[in-house]
Amino acid sequence: MNNRIDKTGIKIGMWLFLYSEIILFGGLFVLYAVYFYKYPEFFSEGGKELNRVIGAANTIVLLVSSFTVAASITAIQRKAKKQAIAFLVFSILCGIIFLVNKYFEWGAKIHHDIYPNSETLVSGEPGLNIFFGLYYVITGLHGLHVIVGMTLLSISLILVMAGKVTESSYSMLENSGLYWHLVDLIWIFVFPLFYLVL
Amino acid sequence: MDSQENNHILSYTKLAIILGILLILTGITVAVSYRDLGFFNVPMALAIACTKVTFVLLFFMHLKYEGPIINLSFIGTISFLFIMIGFTFWDVAFR
Amino acid sequence: MIKTESFYDTPSPAGLTGIRAWLLTHDHKRLGLMYMWAILFWFVIAMLCGLLLRTELMSQGKTIMGPELYNSLFTLHGVIMVFLFVIPAIPAIFGNFFLPIQLGTDDVFFPRLNLFSWYLFMFGGLLALISLFSGEGFPDTGWTFYVPFSVEVNTNVSLTVMAAFTLGMSSMLTGLNFITTFHRMRDKQMGLMQIPLFTWSLYATAWVQILATPVISITLVLVVVERLFSVGLFDPDKGGDPILYQHLFWMYSHPAVYIMILPGMGVISEIIPVFSRKSIFGYKAIVWSSMGIAVAGSLVWAHHMYTSGMSDVSVFFFSLLTFLVAIPSAVKVFSWVATMYKGSIEMTPPLLLSLIFIYLFSIGGLTGLVLGAVGPDIHVHDTHFVVSHFHFVMFGGTGFAFFAALHFWWPKMFGIMYDFKKAYIGSILTAIGFLFHYIPMFILGMQGMPRRYYDYLPKYETGNFLAGFGAYLLCIGILIMFANLFMSFRQREPASSNPWGGTTLEWTVPSPPPLHNFVDKPQVMEFPYDFSEIAAQVKRGER
Numbered sequence: 098m099n100n101r102i103d104k105t106g107i108k109i110g111m112w113l114f115l116y117s118e119i120i121l122f123g124g125l126f127v128l129y130a131v132y133f134y135k136y137p138e139f140f141s142e143g144g145k146e147l148n149r150v151i152g153a154a155n156t157i158v159l160l161v162s163s164f165t166v167a168a169s170i171t172a173i174q175r176k177a178k179k180q181a182i183a184f185l186v187f188s189i190l191c192g193i194i195f196l197v198n199k200y201f202e203w204g205a206k207i208h209h210d211i212y213p214n215s216e217t218l219v220s221g222e223p224g225l226n227i228f229f230g231l232y233y234v235i236t237g238l239h240g241l242h243v244i245v246g247m248t249l250l251s252i253s254l255i256l257v258m259a260g261k262v263t264e265s266s267y268s269m270l271e272n273s274g275l276y277w278h279l280v281d282l283i284w285i286f287v288f289p290l291f292y293l294v295l
Numbered sequence: 296m297d298s299q300e301n302n303h304i305l306s307y308t309k310l311a312i313i314l315g316i317l318l319i320l321t322g323i324t325v326a327v328s329y330r331d332l333g334f335f336n337v338p339m340a341l342a343i344a345c346t347k348v349t350f351v352l353l354f355f356m357h358l359k360y361e362g363p364i365i366n367l368s369f370i371g372t373i374s375f376l377f378i379m380i381g382f383t384f385w386d387v388a389f390r
Numbered sequence: 391m392i393k394t395e396s397f398y399d400t401p402s403p404a405g406l407t408g409i410r411a412w413l414l415t416h417d418h419k420r421l422g423l424m425y426m427w428a429i430l431f432w433f434v435i436a437m438l439c440g441l442l443l444r445t446e447l448m449s450q451g452k453t454i455m456g457p458e459l460y461n462s463l464f465t466l467h468g469v470i471m472v473f474l475f476v477i478p479a480i481p482a483i484f485g486n487f488f489l490p491i492q493l494g495t496d497d498v499f500f501p502r503l504n505l506f507s508w509y510l511f512m513f514g515g516l517l518a519l520i521s522l523f524s525g526e527g528f529p530d531t532g533w534t535f536y537v538p539f540s541v542e543v544n545t546n547v548s549l550t551v552m553a554a555f556t557l558g559m560s561s562m563l564t565g566l567n568f569i570t571t572f573h574r575m576r577d578k579q580m581g582l583m584q585i586p587l588f589t590w591s592l593y594a595t596a597w598v599q600i601l602a603t604p605v606i607s608i609t610l611v612l613v614v615v616e617r618l619f620s621v622g623l624f625d626p627d628k629g630g631d632p633i634l635y636q637h638l639f640w641m642y643s644h645p646a647v648y649i650m651i652l653p654g655m656g657v658i659s660e661i662i663p664v665f666s667r668k669s670i671f672g673y674k675a676i677v678w679s680s681m682g683i684a685v686a687g688s689l690v691w692a693h694h695m696y697t698s699g700m701s702d703v704s705v706f707f708f709s710l711l712t713f714l715v716a717i718p719s720a721v722k723v724f725s726w727v728a729t730m731y732k733g734s735i736e737m738t739p740p741l742l743l744s745l746i747f748i749y750l751f752s753i754g755g756l757t758g759l760v761l762g763a764v765g766p767d768i769h770v771h772d773t774h775f776v777v778s779h780f781h782f783v784m785f786g787g788t789g790f791a792f793f794a795a796l797h798f799w800w801p802k803m804f805g806i807m808y809d810f811k812k813a814y815i816g817s818i819l820t821a822i823g824f825l826f827h828y829i830p831m832f833i834l835g836m837q838g839m840p841r842r843y844y845d846y847l848p849k850y851e852t853g854n855f856l857a858g859f860g861a862y863l864l865c866i867g868i869l870i871m872f873a874n875l876f877m878s879f880r881q882r883e884p885a886s887s888n889p890w891g892g893t894t895l896e897w898t899v900p901s902p903p904p905l906h907n908f909v910d911k912p913q914v915m916e917f918p919y920d921f922s923e924i925a926a927q928v929k930r931g932e933r
Contacts, residue, residue: 105362106499106574112365113566116372117604123376124608124638128623130380131387131634133337153325157318164314167305167355174304214620223629230621230628234612278356285347289340293328364573375601378689383637386692386704 104268111272115279118242122283125235129290132227139224144294146211147232148202152292155198156284162191163281166250166274169257173267178257181270185254188277192247199240203233232291239283246280249273303360313354320347394909396805396902416501419903421508422487423803428512429479430872436470437868439463441861444827446844448858450851457844461530462545464842466522468533469550473557474515476784477646479792480653481564481599482511484799485592489568491896491903492586494577494912499570507563514556521549532842534643537624537635541616548617551610558603558610561649565599568592579914586894586918587676591656594680598645598652602688606642609635633698640691648687650784651751652680654791655722658744661798662726664892665741666733667928669919672725679718686715693762697771705764712762719755723748734925738890739813743794746821750786754779757832772842775835778828786824793817793871800875801885805901809881812874820867826860891924891933 133140169184210217211229218226253270256262262270324343332339353359358369397419402411412420443463446453455463486504490497498504522528525546531539540547572593576585585593612635615621622628624635663670670676692700692708726748735741757779760766770776801807830853835841839850846854888897895912896903927933 103499103574106570108361109364109573110500110503110566110570112369113569113600116368117562117566117600119372119604120376120379120601121604121608123379124605124641126376127380127383127638127641128634131383131631132629134384134387135631136629149325149328153321156321160314160317160321163351163355164310164317167310168307171305171307171310214622219622219628223627226622227629230623230630233619234615234621234623238611275356278351281355282348282351285351286341286344289324289328289344293324293340294337371597372601375688379605379641382689382692382704382707383634385707386633386637386700389701389703 102266102268104266107268108271108275111275115275118279122235122238125231125238126286129231129235132224132231133290133294136224136227139222140228141294143225143228143232144292147292148205149292151198151202152288155195156288158191158195158198159281159284162188162195163278165191166277170267170271170274173257173262173270174264176264178260181257182254185250185257189247189250189254192243192250195243196240199236203236235287236291239280239287242280242283246273246277249276303357305354305357310354313350317347317350320350394900394904396900397905398902400905414505416497416505417905418486418490418498418501418504419803419907421504422483422485424508425478425482425486425511428515429475429483432470432474432515433479436467436475437865439467439470441865443467444854444858444861447846447854449855450848451845458530460844461842462528465529465532469518469554471784472533472646473554474511474518476650476788477561478511478557478564479788480657480795481561481568481592481595481649482507484588484657484795485564485568485653487803488799488896489589489592490571490575491899491907492589492894493571493575494580494895494908494914495571495575496906496908497575498567499575500567503563504567507560507567510556510560510563514553514560517549517553517556521546521553525549534639535610535613536639537613537616537632540613541624548614551613555607555610558607562599562603565596565603568596569600572596577912577914583674583677584914584916584918587659587670587673587680588653588656588894590677591652591659591680594684595649595652598649598684598688602642602645602649605638606646609638609642612638633695633700636695636698637692640694644691644694645684645688647780647783648683650788652683654747654788655680657791657795657798658726658747659722660892660894661740661744661794662729663733663919663921664798664890665736665738666730667736667891667921667925668729668733669917669921670725671728671731672721673917673919675721676725679721682718683715686711686718690715693767696764696767709762709764713759716755716759716762723752723755734928736891738797739808739810739817740794740798740890742814743790743797743817746817747787747790747794750782750790750821750824754782754784754786757782770835772840773835774831774839774841777841778831778835781828781831786828790821793820796875798890799896800878801889802896802901802903804878805885806878806881807883807885807889808875808878812870812877816867816869816871816874818867819870820864823860823863823865823867827857827864828860830854830856830860891921891927893920893924894918 165184165188169181169188172178172181172184206212206229212218213230213233218229250273253262253273256269320343324340327339327343328336352369358366397417406414412424415421442454443460446455446460486498526544527546529535529540529543529545529547529550531543531545531547535547535551540551572585572589612623616624622630624630624632626632659670659676690708690712692704693712696705696709757775761770761776761779797808797813834850834853834857837850837853839846839853885901887900889901890897893915895914898912899908924933
């Protein structure tokens with residue numbers, strides 16, 4: 098029992114942690130659901146002000162990076178270390194692109210005086226204030242998770258390069274991958290809920 | 296409890312196909328959002344999102360190949376999420 | 391039995407000696423003990439806060455403190471008791487120490503994560519301490535941090551909220567560790583229906599910890615975000631809805647009530663059969679009721695909000711669901727009583743404390759039904775009746791289960807036995823003090839005295855005086871109990887490996903256990919509560 102590493106157990110532990118992350122965002126989605134029910138027209142008005150193209154681009158970036166992370170695990174399992182490194186570097190780059198996009202998106206909104214407690218929002222319609230409030234809180238928390246995910250991927254990358262992650266022990270990479278996919282999952286919901294509401 | 300370690304390897308081709316499906320679904324959801332389906336706007340967007348999430352979970356996250364502990368507990372978590380949202384609406388929808 | 395070195399005496403590896411042997415340990419037993427000292431410290435602090443509060447209320451008007459201090463003090467009492475004592479007490483101390491042993495393994499699944507949880511716990515406590523003495527002082531919001539007050543008030547809410555957040559993380563990671571250990575480290579011969587009930591109750595608790603705690607995390611984060619950026623998600627002026635805060639808060643905090651009580655129920659399910667020398671009545675029913683409480687307890691959060699202005703439909707449904715929780719709880723109480731029926735009962739301090747638990751917990755549970763029903767709740771909502779009800783459950787329930795667990799497992803954890811007579815005196819005094827303390831509060835509540843008020847009308851004076859008197863008795867009782875336990879360190883009367891005649895795996899190992907828990911391969915019994923061997927020993931006069 099002591100000598101063998103129980104990979105399934107480690108994975109169960111990671112999934113349990115992911116559940117807590119799902120519920121963490123779940124609390125915010127409760128707020129979203131209620132306020133959407135309360136202010137449907139303002140949510141669609143707010144949604145039109147968000148840039149659908151950047152949103153879609155970010156979705157694609159995250160989906161592709163999810164693919165490359167999954168592929169890097171396949172590569173490790175097949176003992177193709179170089180491929181795995183390439184896939185991981187690409188995934189981390191995708192994360193950076195996502196954050197840069199987000200930065201410009203937030204920047205543009207803040208430039209138009211749309212941010213929490215801004216003059217426009219406070220004196221404007223309450224429904225719009227709530228929409229943008231939720232937008233900032235949810236995408237902000239999601240952004241933090243992107244940063245954490247990138248950190249985990251970077252650690253995995255270093256371990257792969259150092260030869261610590263191999264085809265016989267790749268739990269660190271697998272768990273970082275699971276975390277990254279979770280970040281992707283949440284974005285898959287955030288994207289239609291904020292950018293595509295009509 | 297499964298004693299043998301499950302070392303399921305997904306081929307690049309299979310992963311690429313999944314990515315293709317996900318990208319197509321993203322395209323569809325963006326395309327659909329330009330049309331006003333009335334009541335069905337939100338259910339449609341959510342249905343597509345759920346389909347995408349299912350693909351990510353089953354293949355990228357290997358959920359399809361996990362044992363009963365992870366599968367059942369995942370379903371439990373999602374049920375709790377639905378209860379959180381659903382029961383709140385007993386209040387909000389009837390206030 | 392071969393003489394073995396206990397985990398205290400096993401030499402530490404080089405570089406891990408002295409204090410480091412504790413602070414950097416991965417051993418679940420050492421971590422359990424480290425939790426114990428920290429949690430006892432917080433318990434005494436919070437108890438003293440409570441004593442000061444009741445002293446203030448003993449007579450009308452200002453007695454020993456001003457209203458601002460009073461408000462901060464009841465918040466402090468609540469925050470410490472809830473987040474630093476009742477939630478972690480049994481899982482973190484006894485769960486860490488005994489869950490691996492009861493499962494027949496040598497440690498939890500993630501030992502390093504376990505150490506990290508302890509540091510998170512200590513860090514959370516430290517944050518709470520800092521928030522006391524910095525900025526504008528400790529919050530006066532009550533432990534519920536209700537908006538809008540918690541967002542607008544100048545006191546140190548953000549720091550206290552972050553303390554609660556950190557403590558929540560710690561509790562969640564402990565739960566994660568327990569579930570993984572339960573599934574992956576269990577002895578190969580041990581089937582699901584051969585697991586001791588204490589471990590089952592911790593398993594049910596762990597699920598609630600994992601699934602409910604994130605809700606409070608995000609809620610507390612939102613309070614901080616509101617304070618920093620004034621987003622207005624709970625501010626009606628900006629389109630927000632303050633009642634949603636209450637929904638989110640109770641979505642965690644009601645299940646948290648079951649995080650608090652389920653491990654206590656597990657302790658009682660261990661103690662009752664041991665001292666009745668009789669197999670537990672309805673083993674499977676208790677297992678299922680533990681899981682049932684965990685599930686049903688997550689569906690009833692809004693029964694704290696009947697008067698908040700939420701919809702009548704919601705009030706109706708949540709009231710209905712609330713009554714469902716009574717079923718699994720009652721199943722347990724009936725099982726314990728049925729276990730004792732026709733048993734060969736041996737009175738000991740842990741059994742006495744368990745009996746007090748059953749009595750007090752039943753009162754707490756039944757008054758809970760009064761509050762769960764809408765009509766009476768509207769009358770007594772936010773009165774001392776509520777205060778008394780949840781103290782009966784939290785203190786009469788979890789608190790006494792904690793004392794019972796301390797007395798039950800003390801010989802195993804330290805290898806020494808305490809004095810029974812003083813333990814009885816302490817327990818009985820605590821119980822009498824408890825009744826003196828909280829029964830008057832039921833009456834005060836029915837008469838309409840609100841909770842959390844600094845002052846009251848003259849007609850409430852008798853009740854408050856009696857409650858204050860009871861508080862002093864209670865504290866003296868607890869001090870006698872603790873003093874007696876600590877005295878055992880000086881007397882050092884050795885305890886055998888199985889002083890009570892228990893049948894679960896922790897009683898098959900030496901007291902205190904060796905570093906890797908088991909000297910020989912653990913022998914898992916067909917049924918964990920099979921007392922035929924113990925009964926035979928008694929017959930032969932060996933016990």
